[in-house]
Amino acid sequence: MTAQSKAALRSSPGDAQASPGATPQETVLSVENVSLDYVGEQETLRAVDRVSLTVRKGERLVLLGPSGCGKSSILKAVAGFIPVSEGSILLRGRKVQGPGPDRVVVFQEFDQLLPWKTVAGNVAFPLRLARKLGRDEARQRAEAALARVGLTRALDAYPHTLSGGMKQRVAIARALAMEPDILLMDEPFAALDALTRRKLQADLLALVKDIEVTLLFVTHSIEEAVLIGTDLHLLSAHPGRTVGTFSTGHLGFDDQGSPAFERIIRDVNGLLFSHENEAAHV
Numbered sequence: 001m002t003a004q005s006k007a008a009l010r011s012s013p014g015d016a017q018a019s020p021g022a023t024p025q026e027t028v029l030s031v032e033n034v035s036l037d038y039v040g041e042q043e044t045l046r047a048v049d050r051v052s053l054t055v056r057k058g059e060r061l062v063l064l065g066p067s068g069c070g071k072s073s074i075l076k077a078v079a080g081f082i083p084v085s086e087g088s089i090l091l092r093g094r095k096v097q098g099p100g101p102d103r104v105v106v107f108q109e110f111d112q113l114l115p116w117k118t119v120a121g122n123v124a125f126p127l128r129l130a131r132k133l134g135r136d137e138a139r140q141r142a143e144a145a146l147a148r149v150g151l152t153r154a155l156d157a158y159p160h161t162l163s164g165g166m167k168q169r170v171a172i173a174r175a176l177a178m179e180p181d182i183l184l185m186d187e188p189f190a191a192l193d194a195l196t197r198r199k200l201q202a203d204l205l206a207l208v209k210d211i212e213v214t215l216l217f218v219t220h221s222i223e224e225a226v227l228i229g230t231d232l233h234l235l236s237a238h239p240g241r242t243v244g245t246f247s248t249g250h251l252g253f254d255d256q257g258s259p260a261f262e263r264i265i266r267d268v269n270g271l272l273f274s275h276e277n278e279a280a281h282v
């Protein structure tokens, strides 16, 4: 590992330092020493083992690790869909004890939209239900969110008439319209073709930077992680344990192919597939 990437590699999770003189960013999410178990009739499976991480306002933390290491489980626990076995999850200092409109999830699957509602109806529906907005206000906010993802022309279309990429754009618009404290994304582009995936990555990045969305993002793809994230949190193979963290906020689309970008990709690769994960903690 190079000296530069060692410098980018933090010694422990969640210890992002504000630069001298800068105002410390507000902590939005704290995952503290969390273990997650799935309890079956025969046995209990430990999916995640004592993971800690912090996401501050405007940060984009990417969970990265091999299949089955517990990335989605952490996201589900943050969403409040599954309980923690040990440790705690705090959102703005309050313990997460179930789902809430302050956390919205965008999934990989294209079927997350309500098929009987139009595009605008899909975005407006949770605004009326969870945010208790009136019909007109919900519609206006839905239209504004859909304009941001380039879907103004599809307001009155039904989901079955949309491409996979358009469906994911609707799901992103629906999530952002809710103005959650943190947006949770579980491999949102994994089912898309390469070109559409690339376009959506770029558009998402521009959007979340523009409106300073705080993001927890799960992916298998190291390249996607470096492109989207300000920070990477690497997990070992099952059960998921922290093997290292990287700061990647200085790298974007324009840096692809640059020595710095390739170095991070190589170092993350080495760490994920190395049996000497202890190196991450030096």
Ligand SMILES: Nc1ncnc2c1ncn2[C@@H]1O[C@H](COP(=O)(O)OP(=O)(O)OP(=O)(O)O)[C@@H](O)[C@H]1O
Residues within 6 Å of the ligand: 038, 045, 046, 047, 065, 066, 067, 068, 069, 070, 071, 072, 073, 074, 220, 238
């Ligand atoms: N509902 C469940 N019941 C029992 N075991 C589960 C359940 N959901 C996940 N698991 C197990 O927990 C472990 C972690 O799964 P999880 O889906 O969180 O991993 P992941 O890193 O997101 O995987 P992938 O990248 O393949 O989606 C796996 O061994 C999985 O089989």
